[in-house]
Amino acid sequence: MKPHIHDPVGSLLGLIGKPENLDWYEGADPGTQNYQLTNGLHAYLFFPKHFYIPVVIDEIPRSIEVRTPEGLAMGIPASSLTNTGLARKLAGVNLRPDVVPNGYARGKWTTSQREELEEITSYALVAVENAWLMNGTQHMSIQTLSYRFDLSNVLSAIGIWPEAKDAGGDAPPTIALNDKGYEASGEAVSGLLNHGEQVLALDLIFNGFTRPQTPDPTDLETQVPMAGDRLLCLVEAQLLGVTHWFRTNNSHRQIQIEIDRIRSALISVVAASIDQCIFSVGKSHHVFRSLRFLFNTRIAFRSAPDPFCLDLYKYIDIDSITAIAAPTIIKHVTSVQWLP
Numbered sequence: 001m002k003p004h005i006h007d008p009v010g011s012l013l014g015l016i017g018k019p020e021n022l023d024w025y026e027g028a029d030p031g032t033q034n035y036q037l038t039n040g041l042h043a044y045l046f047f048p049k050h051f052y053i054p055v056v057i058d059e060i061p062r063s064i065e066v067r068t069p070e071g072l073a074m075g076i077p078a079s080s081l082t083n084t085g086l087a088r089k090l091a092g093v094n095l096r097p098d099v100v101p102n103g104y105a106r107g108k109w110t111t112s113q114r115e116e117l118e119e120i121t122s123y124a125l126v127a128v129e130n131a132w133l134m135n136g137t138q139h140m141s142i143q144t145l146s147y148r149f150d151l152s153n154v155l156s157a158i159g160i161w162p163e164a165k166d167a168g169g170d171a172p173p174t175i176a177l178n179d180k181g182y183e184a185s186g187e188a189v190s191g192l193l194n195h196g197e198q199v200l201a202l203d204l205i206f207n208g209f210t211r212p213q214t215p216d217p218t219d220l221e222t223q224v225p226m227a228g229d230r231l232l233c234l235v236e237a238q239l240l241g242v243t244h245w246f247r248t249n250n251s252h253r254q255i256q257i258e259i260d261r262i263r264s265a266l267i268s269v270v271a272a273s274i275d276q277c278i279f280s281v282g283k284s285h286h287v288f289r290s291l292r293f294l295f296n297t298r299i300a301f302r303s304a305p306d307p308f309c310l311d312l313y314k315y316i317d318i319d320s321i322t323a324i325a326a327p328t329i330i331k332h333v334t335s336v337q338w339l340p
Contacts, residue, residue: 002026021050088295094314099323110324113316114273117324120311122230123274126153126237128245134158141165142193149242155205157238158182162189163198173250175243176201177268179261179304181208188258188285199258200246204235204267218302225310232309236271243271243278254280261286262293262336263306269318272325279328286336290318293336 002024010022025042027034035043037059044056081089100109117123128149135146144162151157160182163171174197176185182201192199203210206221224231243255257272257279259265265287272279291313293299301308322330 084295091292091295091313096315096317096320099320110326113320113324114276116315117270117273117321120230120315121233121236121270121274121309123233124153124237126151126155126241128152128241131245138165149238149245151238151241153234153237155234155238156210157202157204157242158209159200159202159242161198161200162193164193164196167196167198169251172197172256173246173253174199174256174258175239175246176258177204177239177260177264179207179263181211183208185258185260188260192258197256198250200242202239202242204238206231206235207263218305221305222302230309232267232270232306232312235267235306236274239267239271240275240278247278254278256280257282259284259287262288262299263304266307266318269321269325269330272328272330273321276325276328279325282325282328282330284330284332285334287332287334288318288336289332292317 006022006024010019010024013019013021023046025039027036027039027042029036029038040059041057047053048055097109100106129152130150132148132150133145134148137144141164142162143165144160147159147161149157149159174192176182176188176192176199178184178188178201182203185201189199189201206212212220221231224234243257247253247255255278257268259268259282265284268279268282268284272282291307294307294313299307
């Protein structure tokens with residue numbers, strides 16, 4: 001550095017009569033480019049010559065500036081709330097209307113709640129424009145078709161449609177959803193096939209094989225609101241679009257849905273509430289009964305962004321969504337553990 005920078009610049013400053021404007025010091029403790037004690041003291045001697053500041057001949061001991069935990073403690077009352085605590089408190093005092101009992105007023109209440117749910121989720125109808133058959137296999141008594149579904153909003157989903165060869169044309173159709181992707185639905189799919197049903201195991205956007213892997217699989221999910229969309233809207237619309245396609249290919253019979261885990265459960269029950277005639281029965285495994293579960297457990301937003309849909313819990317809860325899904329029957333088989 002000295003022969004290539006200091007010496008040429010020093011020569012230039014000498015020509016204009018300012019050689020003192022550049023100084024050189026080479027520190028050897030440690031012998032690296034640094035701003036530690038020795039180098040700092042030499043810099044303190046150089047700056048006062050040109051900036052007219054007091055000369056510093058020694059460094060302030062670090063121990064004077066390092067504070068103990070007691071010294072860093074501030075006068076915050078013990079009752080002060082964290083962000084999560086404040087959200088939990090607001091959620092606790094926010095009163096949502098109760099489900100109206102069956103009767104004359106139930107129909108009007110259901111209509112208003114459905115309209116509000118559509119507005120909160122920014123629901124927009126989509127349809128399957130192309131169902132591309134990507135692969136087909138046969139193993140023993142099971143034949144399997146793999147599809148890519150291109151939807152009218154330019155997004156896509158994928159699905160696996162296994163069916164027993166001897167199931168017959170009237171085999172009950174079921175859709176299987178799992179937060180971990182259709183590969184994790186193997187046990188549920190196997191059970192349904194053993195009961196003579198046909199199953200479409202789905203991976204909606206940002207789930208399973210449709211989830212981007214780099215740089216972070218959750219990055220795009222968190223950016224959906226920046227495009228003016230709600231993630232819950234995208235996935236529920238996909239589910240309804242693919243379900244209508246599946247129903248069309250099954251003589252327009254109603255579809256059952258087998259659900260596992262909290263994201264899939266919310267997506268399914270919201271979809272059933274938006275289009276109350278699309279599903280006949282929904283079976284939920286490992287799900288919660290109220291969105292308040294999000295405030296009482298440590299669920300990271302990136303691990304389940306759909307239930308955190310803006311304003312959803314402010315105006316409506318799972319009991320109301322389930323009620324307006326009627327005549328769809330929602331069966332909660334198992335619940336997740338509640339951790340207060």
